Amino acid sequence: MLQQTQVATVLPYYKEWLRRFPGFAALARAPENDVLHAWQGLGYYARARNLHATAKIVVDGHRGRFPREIGEMQDLPGIGKYTAHAIATFAFDRPVPIVEANVSRVLSRLFDLRKPIDSTPGQNALWNYAAPLVPRTLAADYNSALLDLGATICSPRGPKCKICPVKKFCSAKDPASLPIKRARPRTKHLIERHALLIRQNKILLQSAERRWRGMWVLPQLDRHHKGINGAIYSSNFPFTNHRITLQIFPTKTRALRNRTERWFEFGELNSIPIPSPHRRAINALLN
Ligand code: SF4
Structure with missing residues (x-):
């Protein structure tokens, strides 16, 4: 730890x-x-x-x-x-x-x-x-x-x-x-866009891959999703040598897109693993 x-x-x-x-x-x-x-x-x-x-x-x-x-x-x-x-x-x-x-x-x-x-x-x-x-x-x-x-x-x-x-x-x-250190790689900026879908006290989450494998995050939108203006939440967080901007967009309720997505009752959210940037976004948006 x-x-x-x-x-x-x-x-x-x-x-x-x-x-x-x-x-x-x-x-x-x-x-x-x-x-x-x-x-x-x-x-x-x-x-x-x-x-x-x-x-x-x-x-x-x-x-x-x-x-x-x-x-x-x-x-x-x-x-x-x-x-x-x-x-x-x-x-x-x-x-x-x-x-x-x-x-x-x-x-x-x-x-x-x-x-x-x-x-x-x-x-x-x-x-x-x-x-x-x-x-x-x-x-x-x-x-x-x-x-x-x-x-x-x-x-x-x-x-x-x-x-x-x-x-x-x-x-x-x-x-x-001292000590002498090598020059650090430059920080890269990434924008990650995710969706907020809510239905009768339930929220749609997606099982994460790669960075947060095994945890639950808001469903990812594709990279070409239209810009910043429609975002209802935006925050920055660091990850290794990246600065990541997390943007959340409201999305209309739809059928489950694939088997990595699941609806969770609001009351269940405290008992499942959600990475901090997404938990902060969910708390802010549900409040
Ligand atoms: S070990 Fe560090 S604090 Fe101690 S004399 Fe050397 S440089 Fe100064």
């Missing part, structure tokens, strides 16, 4: 998730609909699908016990090098390094790394710097401390070098200029 999402946002979701799915067996048994419903509002739904798939593999392939070996962890869906190392150190207190955004910043400054940290050579350098620093004991405490150092002292802008506890080891000549 914490990938790409801040702790304060995650906490209520984490508690509710553990209440609904207190272990791998409960998560593995749950229908995808319930899993996505518990995740809605957090975004990046691939994480929920990966957790669900991982729970099934742990139950079926590891007799319900999460693997202890980093290589085996990395075979699980959605678990890369960083996540496997984070689990190994925080869950099992293994003396292994972790390299994420905060740690990357601290290490790139400590070692005055002049390579982009989001390039393969930069990543390799960071993991090589990180490994020999990890103590044999209390590795979880050490890794937590390094994360906190990055979050509170060695901050992105205005690092507090005067009070930094590792100042005497630091090679950075111009800390604020």
